[in-house]
Amino acid sequence: MKIAYLNLLLSRASVIRIVLLLAVSACITFAGCHSNEKAGGPAADTAAVSGEYSPALTFAPNVPPARSSAAPKKVIVDIDVIEKVMKLADGVDYTFWTFGGKVPGPFIRVQEGDEVELHLNNNANNKMPHNIDLHAVNGPGGGAEATMTVPGHSSVFRFRALNPGLFVYHCATAPVGMHIANGMYGLILVTPRGGLSYADREFYIMQGEFYTKGKNGEPGLQPFDMDKAIKEQPEYVVFNGSVNSTTGANALQAKVGDRVRIYAGNAGPNLVSSFHVIGQVFDKVYMEGGSQVNQNVATMLIPAGGAEIVEFTCKEPGTYNIVDHSIFRAFNQGALAQLVVTGPADKKLYSGKLADEFYNAPAGDDAGKKDKAAIDPPAPEPSFADRFKDGHTLFESNCSGCHQATGLGLPGSFPPLAKSDFLMSRQDKGVGILLHGINNEPITVNGKHFQGVMPQLSLTDDQIASILTYVRNSWGNKSDAVKASDVKKLRGQ
Amino acid sequence: MKWLTTFFLVACFLAPQKNNGEALPGKLPHARVNSAGMAGIPAGTYHCFLRRKDQPATVKVHAFLLDVNAVTNGEFLEFVKANPGWARSKVSHLFADAGYLKQWAGDYEIGNDKIKNSPVTNVSWFAANAYAKWKGKRLPTLAEWEYAAAAAPKGMAQGARLTRIILAWYDHPNPVDLPRVRSTYQNTYGLYDMHGLIWEWVQDFNSVIIQGDSNSGGTNVSSFTCAAGSLNSANKEDYAAFMRFAFRQGLQARYTIQSLGFRCAKDY
Numbered sequence: 001m002k003i004a005y006l007n008l009l010l011s012r013a014s015v016i017r018i019v020l021l022l023a024v025s026a027c028i029t030f031a032g033c034h035s036n037e038k039a040g041g042p043a044a045d046t047a048a049v050s051g052e053y054s055p056a057l058t059f060a061p062n063v064p065p066a067r068s069s070a071a072p073k074k075v076i077v078d079i080d081v082i083e084k085v086m087k088l089a090d091g092v093d094y095t096f097w098t099f100g101g102k103v104p105g106p107f108i109r110v111q112e113g114d115e116v117e118l119h120l121n122n123n124a125n126n127k128m129p130h131n132i133d134l135h136a137v138n139g140p141g142g143g144a145e146a147t148m149t150v151p152g153h154s155s156v157f158r159f160r161a162l163n164p165g166l167f168v169y170h171c172a173t174a175p176v177g178m179h180i181a182n183g184m185y186g187l188i189l190v191t192p193r194g195g196l197s198y199a200d201r202e203f204y205i206m207q208g209e210f211y212t213k214g215k216n217g218e219p220g221l222q223p224f225d226m227d228k229a230i231k232e233q234p235e236y237v238v239f240n241g242s243v244n245s246t247t248g249a250n251a252l253q254a255k256v257g258d259r260v261r262i263y264a265g266n267a268g269p270n271l272v273s274s275f276h277v278i279g280q281v282f283d284k285v286y287m288e289g290g291s292q293v294n295q296n297v298a299t300m301l302i303p304a305g306g307a308e309i310v311e312f313t314c315k316e317p318g319t320y321n322i323v324d325h326s327i328f329r330a331f332n333q334g335a336l337a338q339l340v341v342t343g344p345a346d347k348k349l350y351s352g353k354l355a356d357e358f359y360n361a362p363a364g365d366d367a368g369k370k371d372k373a374a375i376d377p378p379a380p381e382p383s384f385a386d387r388f389k390d391g392h393t394l395f396e397s398n399c400s401g402c403h404q405a406t407g408l409g410l411p412g413s414f415p416p417l418a419k420s421d422f423l424m425s426r427q428d429k430g431v432g433i434l435l436h437g438i439n440n441e442p443i444t445v446n447g448k449h450f451q452g453v454m455p456q457l458s459l460t461d462d463q464i465a466s467i468l469t470y471v472r473n474s475w476g477n478k479s480d481a482v483k484a485s486d487v488k489k490l491r492g493q
Numbered sequence: 494m495k496w497l498t499t500f501f502l503v504a505c506f507l508a509p510q511k512n513n514g515e516a517l518p519g520k521l522p523h524a525r526v527n528s529a530g531m532a533g534i535p536a537g538t539y540h541c542f543l544r545r546k547d548q549p550a551t552v553k554v555h556a557f558l559l560d561v562n563a564v565t566n567g568e569f570l571e572f573v574k575a576n577p578g579w580a581r582s583k584v585s586h587l588f589a590d591a592g593y594l595k596q597w598a599g600d601y602e603i604g605n606d607k608i609k610n611s612p613v614t615n616v617s618w619f620a621a622n623a624y625a626k627w628k629g630k631r632l633p634t635l636a637e638w639e640y641a642a643a644a645a646p647k648g649m650a651q652g653a654r655l656t657r658i659i660l661a662w663y664d665h666p667n668p669v670d671l672p673r674v675r676s677t678y679q680n681t682y683g684l685y686d687m688h689g690l691i692w693e694w695v696q697d698f699n700s701v702i703i704q705g706d707s708n709s710g711g712t713n714v715s716s717f718t719c720a721a722g723s724l725n726s727a728n729k730e731d732y733a734a735f736m737r738f739a740f741r742q743g744l745q746a747r748y749t750i751q752s753l754g755f756r757c758a759k760d761y
Contacts, residue, residue: 124751128739129740150743152751153743173739174736221664
């Protein structure tokens with residue numbers, strides 16, 4: 001019936017009129033069976049769009065604002081591909097292949113039903129051909145075949161954003177893994193009809209690994225290492241393209257009471273992320289970036305080439321570390337970002353540390369030893385070299401997890417010990433800190449502010465003396481040996 | 494997995510070479526450079542990098558001559574002067590896109606002395622082909638070029654990998670002025686700069702069979718997709734070769750690219 005009608009039209013009406021009528025009939029069809037469509041029912045919605053515009057593209061951690069108009073539009077997205085040397089970590093450079101000159105590439109925000117026209121421009125100075133595969137696309141290669149572009153050329157293709165959700169895009173030129181490993185990825189958000197709920201702040205975070213020839217921290221321009229990539233043994237696992245991209249002064253900022261939404265992507269190319277914000281529970285997680293919402297989740301998996309949307313409300317002020325909870329990646333490879341929440345604290349919600357009292361351990365081997373150490377006459381003071389050697393071993397097992405083997409700490413989280421004015425100028429040589437720990441008292445180290453908890457460790461006078469001898473004579477620090485008797489004196493006070 | 498379908502599949506270059514007298518390998522002056530600046534490349538076997546399962550793994554390459562270095566801006570200027578139809582302002586855009594010779598100051602003027610002896614780039618396949626004809630030569634085939642380029646650098650330490658040299662080039666951005674020819678390494682055939690200076694046109698650059706759009710796949714799609722291609726490649730880790738093949742996949746004969754030049758071949 002419809003076909004006959006169209007044939008009739010063909011014989012006597014202009015092409016433009018046909019298109020218009022098709023559009024109208026499509027609109028009617030889909031308005032009538034919206035739920036059907038969701039259930040994977042009838043055809044794709046290719047109703048005519050009204051008007052065109054070029055959306056703002058933002059770089060991480062910023063997210064472009066939602067569009068006010070709900071009607072599907074033609075959306076023109078223009079992305080330049082640039083190969084360039086940028087910083088991967090302090091003193092470490094890398095030749096990144098980028099969408100838009102940064103890693104990750106721009107955040108693209110469109111609406112369900114939009115017709116997206118993507119222009120991919122491969123800079124003439126580039127050496128490589130590139131393309132783009134957007135996981136939001138229904139069509140071969142996700143656009144990769146349509147956008148295969150050699151240097152000095154531009155490609156254009158169009159697609160309909162049929163499925164709402166958060167999707168990864170990446171370059172899919174051979175060898176694909178290398179193009180992703182070099183930084184060619186980003187996120188595209190297709191907001192559902194009706195939009196997303198209100199959020200005070202929205203952030204864009206994307207994880208990716210880097211496989212450098214040199215080991216983590218080895219300075220200079222580092223080439224890509226395919227052997228490590230094949231073995232899935234990265235030197236760096238970072239958020240937003242470099243170590244410390246989103247910490248300290250660049251940390252995400254929010255206020256108590258803010259409803260925060262994070263668009264979190266994982267480029268891989270190999271690793272799956274255990275995404276976690278330390279000290280926050282996600283009220284909502286859009287699993288795998290799709291329409292299924294999970295609630296009350298603390299750690300979520302983001303597959304390589306996948307993304308998730310999380311929402312939570314900031315209830316307490318403080319610094320919240322955002323990590324890949326495959327935790328060595330956070331402490332040793334760079335997978336750490338920060339969210340700083342400011343505002344009034346609510347002690348009913350979170351008290352902070354209320355007490356720190358002596359714990360009389362039940363009888364046992366360990367307790368016995370402890371008492372013995374305290375009661376026995378002190379052993380003869382060992383040589384500086386022995387103290388230093390023992391101290392090194394003890395430092396590695398007790399301290400380096402936070403302060404790092406380099407003594408540099410982690411900016412924003414754990415203060416440095418190397419050339420630390422805070423440590424080296426103390427009259428007690430640091431003994432008090434090791435005896436009692438630090439309980440959220442604000443301190444200033446080399447001009448930087450830190451506030452956090454250093455636990456009280458179960459260490460003997462002798463062990464504390466050795467650790468401090470090592471710390472106070474490493475990484476440029478210099479002073480006398482710390483004696484067990486120095487510690488004993490202070491412990492008694 | 495969408496990217497799988499973006500892969501190309503290479504049909505090994507199988508077209509028989511026109512050969513003026515089948516030269517015997519024994520008679521060939523191995524790695525000798527003649528007065529025309531061409532090196533004799535002995536006959537041998539090219540191991541296809543990618544192929545379909547129904548194709549042979551190797552292709553015989555007949556003995557041929559190959560320019561010792563890429564054609565320079567200076568040499569190409571002589572060609573343009575002798576063939577004004579190939580001047581920048583005269584060339585049809587069917588045969589060269591808008592970037593043609595854009596590094597030059599004018600139709601018959603390079604302008605920048607520093608690049609006179611650098612490889613000519615921003616030349617289309619049509620222009621490169623015309624130059625070769627004018628010289629009484631031709632462009633090398635894909636199999637010939639890959640075969641000649643696989644030779645190790647002279648004096649390369651045993652165990653060192655040519656791939657590393659190639660990748661070092663990818664790892665650094667392009668210099669402002671392209672370095673002069675013969676500025677990288679010479680291989681055992683006497684050829685300079687086969688890797689590490691520019692990409693090079695080959696006669697049959699489009700003999701790679703591209704896994705095209707959904708209309709072209711037909712029922713054979715699965716055997717032509719990336720995974721299949723990857724399994725059939727001679728060396729999965731030879732990603733330098735993947736990049737050359739990917740680069741050629743993106744080309745059209747009228748394209749001009751800042752890092753793409755050529756050198757000429759000749760039958761024995």
